[in-house]
Amino acid sequence: MKNFNYIQFLFDYGTLIVLVGLCFLFSYVTIEEQSPASTTSAELLAKVIKKDLTENNNIIVLARQGSEGKKFAEILTKKLIQYGINVHQTIVGQPADARKALINFGTSGSKLHGIAADKHMASFAGSNIGKISETFPNLSQTIIFQPNSYNWPNFLKRENLLNVMKQISVVAIIAIGMTMIIITAGIDLSVGSLIALSGVITALAIQSLGGDSPAMWHLWLGAIAGALVCGIIGMLTGGLVTIFRIPAFIATLGIMFIAKGLAFIFSESAPIPIANEAFGWLGRGRTFFGLPNSVILMLTLFFLAHILMNRTSIGRYIYAVGGNPEAARLSGVPVKWVLVFVYTLTGVLAGLGGVMEASLHITGDPKSGDLVELKVIAAVVVGGTSLAGGQGRIFGTLIGAFIIAVINNGMNLTGIESHMQKVIYGSVILIAVLIDQLKIHLMKLKKY
């Protein structure tokens, strides 16, 4: 009995263990010295400087360009002025700007007591102040202040974890539909091409509706057009599979080539720019609590899909069709409609994925989406859905997608050589499926 519990645990949480294990591993190997340019670090640094310098001492504040550096420099300057230290100049910019400022100060002849800088500028000042002070001895006793550093994994930084989710959002969203299709014992190879087609149609629609300066509603219409066309193509695929009884593998293979070709024909093989930066809202924007909009969309869709699969009759139908289509038909399940539904839904989701991708680059690119179908299928299979049909869970797919994203991100952070990345990627997929096979094997043992 006790032994059984372990197996059950492995059944339910096998993939989750892989995910957690990967997270631990990548946290361990990406531990690095961090010295963020945050509000708190600016305040702490000001306190340190107050201790070491006296009132009316001269100081220059340096920070790297960008919003983070700007805020850091602002707060630091404000605090230092409060403490009565004479902030001669605050520079937010490139190293060249910082050098110019130091040389300018040097020519003034008065003594520079300190430089307060973020990590990058401190590194600049540290390696260059010696040379500069040869010409300007008034800089020779300058102390460089920078925020205290501490060790923390690059992988576990909030920004990186959000990255991981953002990067996989398109694959994960399409994987919702793919999970349903695979549960019905089907497959859809066309989703990658639909991404390209949807992006191109969206960009074209926006261009023809709005010209050089499309308005907000043009963007919306374009996005809807992209998703809609892909939905119709998905419905067509469903028709081919049910009415004409073409195996899903072949039907979607055909659609894959057709959609890819159409994307290149419509776009005349060139990426189509979208002339309104606001279109980046979905792919790059952050509206709520600093979370990327694409991640919020992904989590919402997974939640809805979970309800659909577990709380509604259509969900039960999908499992029934995959388990045994004949038995399902005899017990009154509208098998054909269920199949058309899952292919249409996947088409719409692939179209949405295409809109998201177009939004990310603010361009409709016929080259996008290549091989995404394989990533999507990998996410579903790694998530524990059996290709034989009848079994699988929506949240399993989310975990599967996260596993794939974490591997990609972790390997990029550790700088593993790219060909080796592919080998590892393939191995992890195989290991996940191996666990799945083990599961089926043990279940049979349990039965007999």
Next chain:
Amino acid sequence: MKQIIQFLGLTALLFVFTGCSPSTETKKKGVIAYTPLTLSNPFFKVIGDNIKSEAEKNGYETVMVDPDMDVKKQSDQFDDFISQEVTAIILVPCDRLSIGPAVKAANEKGIPVFTVDAKCAAEGAIISGHVGTDNFQGGKLAGTAMINALGGNGGKVLILDFKKANSCVLRVNGFKEVIKTHNEQNPSEKIEIVAELDGNGARTEGYQSTADALQAHDDLAAVFAINDPSALGAYTAIEEAEKQNQIKIIGFDGQLDGKQAIKDGKVFADPIQHPDKMGRQIVQNIIKYLAGEEFEKETLIPATLYNKNSADKDPELK
């Protein structure tokens, strides 16, 4: 229980396999990140290797990743670089427009972006510096080599171009300029460009286009191909027509098989690019940028001519 142990064993094996270990704590100044078009092309690998060695010499670490010509992957890699807070990014854009938003995201975080070989043309994306090959000058070298190859007789010339790449258009322009001056000065040895066909920068199309041109121009005297693969494709077509002795080929690039073909006498000469110099130069520019010193915002590295003499002395070749 056994299953769990098995599973853990497999995972452990994977970790050992990847050879991961926490980076040894040597004090480094920062990280320079490199994302080229693809690492499958040796050209970009050589650039990367030289970036790495030059960066190491200056106390920087390098992260080299492969976007496989996929701009989505490349912009994901930019996000990873940003969360790693790298010191600088070296980019060969997979798409000169679509990579724009990713470059802007790096700009926003204050991370300087440099391009090597190909430029980024996205509006509003700030590129701090560029290192490339002087393709126009390389094309002129090819033109001079062509005049030598024809030995003062002149004759009909086929150009295999690749109009999609701006660099290749520049090569052809440089080539034509030299040929034009030559024709004005020596009207008796006129070199006539009879066709400009698309060789797609690849063996297959180089072969097909040359085979077609040979049907139209029986007395073709030479071919100028904008890179090595299309030059080698042209050679296959010429060999098939048994005209190796009649038709000379000038290529471009200096990839290993191109150099070998020059040694074997199949190709007359190549203006070659210097990816090694490009890699070193871009790092030197970054170091100057970081020190706040002046540097050339756009450095073009001249191509040099590689002929049978150079190939005979080349230790790389058999």
